Amino acid sequence: MRLTRYFLPVLKEAPAEAEIVSHRLMLRAGMIQQLAAGIYNWLPLGFRVLKKVERIVREEMDRAGAIEILMPTIQPADLWIESGRWDAYGPEMLRVLDRHERRMLYGPTNEENVTDIFRRHVKSYRQLPLNLYQIQWKFRDEIRPRFGVMRGREFLMKDAYSFDLDAEGARRSYDTMFVAYLRTFRRMGLTAIPMQAESGPIGGTMSHEFQILAKTGESHVFYDQAFEEIDFSAAELDIEKLKSLYAATDDKHDPARCPVPPERLRTGRGIEVGHIFYFGTKYSKPMRATVTGPDDREIEVEMGSYGIGVSRLVGAIIEAHHDEHGIVWPESVAPFRVGLVNLRPDDPSCTAMAEELYARLCNAGVEVLYDDRDERAGVKFATMDLIGLPFQITVGPRGVKEGKVELKERKSGARTDLDPEALLARLLA
């Protein structure tokens, strides 16, 4: 993508409303623009990251055997009246009247709708287990939205729902999601600590939140220092061990009953990026979602639900990956892999070299943002550092004379002068 034909409205100063670093950097890097409190436009650069995060979430859900569907944002009140949540869900639910004065709502979550899909179509235990998921916008009318996309009102969420014949099967489904979540966050360069948590308005008997440690986190968290010794990138994770280790948010943590000796108890702040629930028959019972069992008996299915905050993750990744110059994207979610800076678009030899590199990288399938603007070098470098692409290539007159360009790794800052063939070999390796 040529920057002269792109739309990248970077800002020199972050607007005063931005309290945390990810919000400041997303505004400065031209990733988002606020439309109303807690409601954001995703500008081109932000949109690309959102799609990368979404794709990783999708791939890990598919790998775990969940099946993707898509439920509408606007739903009728009926199903929520049936489950009892129309009255129970507070003012965070955005309620709407349509032109025929029918009561509708903007889905804050979808247990009711997916249970309705299930009960209409699934009749036999032989169709279980089943896990249906979607990646769809939700609305929760937070009283004080803040922190940019980290606590927005309209947000993109992956929500999965498992259906099993019995508690043992439901536990297996829960564990499958538990592991898929650790993999998902790991692929984005995040270490998420699973914590016992309250179930809140979703309900249920077992629940884990996945928290990224960050100073700006909204929850106070407590955890066994053993978590710091776990290799979360290992191919096989010992899920029983992980679930047995103590970690809890402050609403669940009770110092008097904490099993971890004080010298091993760590504390910090966390950003919740995922939340999973096992709630048995909380919805299948009132909504009569049953299957015929092996012995012909009607059995209420055991359910769980599993959320990941897709848009929130974009902010959480920045909280974990930035420095004083800007964002430092992990490669897996970077909006482009390479930034190509032509220092002198007015110099034919620089432009010839930059154009050739651009064409060859594009042809090889590398995502390149090519700064072909007529701007000062300092502006171009600052923009590249701010938007944090993993690799920066600089084409300047001195290097070109010697047949060299510079490759800079954003994360380490390491710079190497390379001839174009060596550069391509390195980036395409």
Next chain:
Amino acid sequence: MRLTRYFLPVLKEAPAEAEIVSHRLMLRAGMIQQLAAGIYNWLPLGFRVLKKVERIVREEMDRAGAIEILMPTIQPADLWIESGRWDAYGPEMLRVLDRHERRMLYGPTNEENVTDIFRRHVKSYRQLPLNLYQIQWKFRDEIRPRFGVMRGREFLMKDAYSFDLDAEGARRSYDTMFVAYLRTFRRMGLTAIPMQAESGPIGGTMSHEFQILAKTGESHVFYDQAFEEIDFSAAELDIEKLKSLYAATDDKHDPARCPVPPERLRTGRGIEVGHIFYFGTKYSKPMRATVTGPDDREIEVEMGSYGIGVSRLVGAIIEAHHDEHGIVWPESVAPFRVGLVNLRPDDPSCTAMAEELYARLCNAGVEVLYDDRDERAGVKFATMDLIGLPFQITVGPRGVKEGKVELKERKSGARTDLDPEALLARLLA
């Protein structure tokens, strides 16, 4: 995907509410499920087609130089008050009050929001031309939603917005979209006729609708029979010729002024799948979206907007591609390319052959739906014909004895017995 682990709730009978063939087939093939009037759940098979259609639209927008963003579904009333449409837009606009009693709406279209993005960030003529697009859910509170996803209330739409310095540039942007639309529909196996149309609530001086001819179309259309002689799949289309040919919907057609002699005038019914508008400064003037021109003068930008009904297209494609047995997907939008039927999962030699073909096709990147169910052959064949995958492979005991499987092309019905290597060669060619 193994059918035993998939969620494909096919129905023997279409529900009575379905009036048109695409709606009936989408319900029978387990693609969608109604949640409320004009509001649908996309079940796994339908979701896959929706994503394929979305991808083609995205690729053609990107190719045409448009840049993807994402705007929220819920917007504040302010911008619509500024443009004058808060009062002008009728009861189709879904209006909402948030918890602080602020007036909001569910976007039925996004001229105001995108103009606001533009005016905040674009200051110079040098940043033009610019075309920003998104693929996002919209809500229009139709008084009588019907025809399934063809006239829903919540629907997925691609909306693009062009910004140019002058009318000539705007006309070029309009023509670029005009051609991109013909390419987009062509790739989905559709021939869309561009028709002069009224601008309606979007406003403006020039507008074309793209109509697919179908008996169930909602509009009465009139067109020069010359359209039937055009090769819409040609690499280069003569856009001036296309725009000069007469074609109009009934709200624009005036028999007394029609330039086409009666013997060349064709009439029929059409399904609108796209609509493009050139409306000059209708929004840039009241919202003060200006740039500094080459002579330092402030210039109100010239705008156009360009819609494609992404979810509606799924229905429109079925209207154009079905037979008495079910859907006949064009390969470009088929939910899976191949259906693999194991006639006898209880026969080890059949199962070994089917499993091998499944593994090899999957490894080669072919999307396969593998019917490994313990069901009667008739049920399996009927399901495959109903869901309309381009190729069906049947593995049965007689063929396997001779080392053969059957390949059936859904569209022609042509069947060939092939040994597995020849089959793979043919499908992977």
